[in-house]
Amino acid sequence: MKILSFNFLRPLLLLGVLFAVGGITAHQIVYSRSWYAPLEVVVYPINADSSIETHNYINTLSTDTFAEIDDWFKTEAKRHKVPIYQPVKVRLGDRVDSVPPPLPVDKGVLRTVMWGLHLRYWVWRNTPDNDSNLRRVRVFAAYYQGEDDTPLAHSVGLQQGLIGVVNAFADTRQTPQNNIIIAHEILHTVGASDKYNSFGGPEFPYGYANPNREPLYPQRYAEIMVGRIPTSPYSSYMATSLKSVRINPLTASEIAWYD
Ligand SMILES: [Zn+2]
Known part of the structure; x- marks a missing residue:
């Protein structure tokens, strides 16, 4: 009996994975935008510059750090007369010890698509829990010390996979602006x-x-x-x-x- 060669199987496997990912994505997009119950958001902190200062900042984080994001979504939903009391519920997740793949500098279509797949693979490998992702947004927050007047790399939010990557300053005075960026990327994941x-x-x-x-x-x-x-x-x-x-x-x- 002839055995299928690996070279022949591999594209089939890859296609299977892509179809599976596509199916999950379609469900995520529908469920995440239905607003019948709070959308769960988990923020996983990353010590992106491996410094003791960033480590200490991450130690100060708790679910309370993000409470103003929940409150802000409540206020905005009320202002827009959306019939839901609490649109999102943000909580602190476990630390992640790896840094997400950086966005390509050259933003060609192919590179961006490859980066998106690479990111989703990275997220799959590095999500520190096994909870369902059908109706939750995973935000990977990479914290840096940073320098004044030197902006950090852009943050991103992907509707595919409900994934956010936030680059943020590890500084208590910066926490309110970090929360703006997190809210912005959450909104990208639901279609803004x-x-x-x-x-x-x-x-x-x-x-x-x-x-x-x-x-x-x-x-x-x-x-x-x-x-x-x-x-x-x-x-x-x-x-x-x-x-x-x-x-x-x-x-x-x-x-x-x-x-
Ligand atoms: Zn944006």
């Missing part, structure tokens, strides 16, 4: 899009919390999918906490928030 203009500022009108405000400037709030408060058509500043951030109607419709 970025609303930056080509200069990285808020795009008018979609990147404004209140594009109908009179006078238009200065705006009082940042839209979450930009995180910056516009002060003129050409200037804006980063919101310092979720207290000055809102979800605008476009983002609300992207995440299937209907009243």
